[in-house]
Amino acid sequence: AQSVAQPEDQVNVAEGNPLTVKCTYSVSGNPYLFWYVQYPNRGLQFLLKYITGDNLVKGSYGFEAEFNKSQTSFHLKKPSALVSDSALYFCAVNRGGGYNKLIFGAGTRLAVHP
Amino acid sequence: SAVISQKPSRDICQRGTSLTIQCQVDSQVTMMFWYRQQPGQSLTLIATANQGSEATYESGFVIDKFPISRPNLTFSTLTVSNMSPEDSSIYLCSVEQGGQPQETQYFGPGTRLLVL
Numbered sequence: 001a002q003s004v005a006q007p008e009d010q011v012n013v014a015e016g017n018p019l020t021v022k023c024t025y026s027v028s029g030n031p032y033l034f035w036y037v038q039y040p041n042r043g044l045q046f047l048l049k050y051i052t053g054d055n056l057v058k059g060s061y062g063f064e065a066e067f068n069k070s071q072t073s074f075h076l077k078k079p080s081a082l083v084s085d086s087a088l089y090f091c092a093v094n095r096g097g098g099y100n101k102l103i104f105g106a107g108t109r110l111a112v113h114p
Numbered sequence: 115s116a117v118i119s120q121k122p123s124r125d126i127c128q129r130g131t132s133l134t135i136q137c138q139v140d141s142q143v144t145m146m147f148w149y150r151q152q153p154g155q156s157l158t159l160i161a162t163a164n165q166g167s168e169a170t171y172e173s174g175f176v177i178d179k180f181p182i183s184r185p186n187l188t189f190s191t192l193t194v195s196n197m198s199p200e201d202s203s204i205y206l207c208s209v210e211q212g213g214q215p216q217e218t219q220y221f222g223p224g225t226r227l228l229v230l
Contacts (some may be wrong), residue, residue, distance in 0.1 A: 034218070043206055044221040046115070046156070090156065094217075100145055100210060101172075102219055105158045 002027045004093050006105035012111050013081045021108045023078040023091030033074040034102070035065055039087045047089075052072060055081040061085070081112045116141050116209050118222035126228045127197055134193045135225045137207035140210065142187035148180070151204040160205075162229070163190050196230045 003026045012042060013019045025031060025040045035047040048059025065076045091105040117140040125129045127133050136149040137146065148160040160180055161169040194201050204226050208219040 028193075036221070041226075043118075043223040044129075046218055048222055049218055094219075100147075100162065100217070101158075101159060102147075104158075106156045 004105040006102050006108045008108050010109045011025050014114050015083050015114050016080050017083045021089050023074045025072050025093045027093050034092040035076050036090045037087045052105045083112045091100050115220045120225050124226035129188040129198050132195045134191050137190045137221045139209050146190045147205045147208045148192045154171045199229045
């Protein structure tokens with residue numbers, strides 16, 4: 001069965017430090033991978049995606065993610081965290097090839113402390 | 115990306131009643147999706163709505179409970195019927211843009227529903 005795992009319910013980071021939000025997936029075939037962010041009382045905002053090509057993907061607000069096929073991971077990273085990055089982050093996978101169903105992870109709450 | 119709006123943004127309803135949620139997109143899109151996000155939970159796909167065809171429902175969701183309309187390429191509605199407190203959730207619509215294989219789903223702001 002297809003699944004996405006975000007092993008950490010919450011990640012705490014000091015402002016200015018690098019952050020990593022982890023995501024692993026289990027999907028047959030070549031997956032399309034996504035990160036979304038949800039701020040309080042807001043909908044989901046698209047951050048970045050991996051389709052093919054360079055394993056390091058750059059997205060909005062200085063975020064990037066690294067696709068690792070051997071480890072089936074797609075961790076979200078940022079070199080220097082901001083307090084305003086505090087939000088709920090969702091990893092999602094789409095099996096691709098015309099199959100449009102997004103499967104979401106449980107979400108990771110990122111708390112950046114001043 | 116498309117600009118997506120939803121109405122209402124939030125509502126408080128009595129059990130046994132129904133609520134229709136509207137989703138409007140500022141451009142024509144083929145695929146529209148409806149998701150549910152229960153309190154403290156992740157998103158779960160309810161159904162996929164293509165213009166001109168019946169919506170396709172995911173396991174655990176049925177048309178009698180969540181009827182969907184898709185009258186044109188910029189608009190869709192989701193009705194939550196005969197509501198119970200368990201239906202209290204955020205309901206989000208999304209659209210797909212970018213074309214194969216670059217398609218990305220973009221989400222509306224959500225409708226926050228509380229059923230008493």
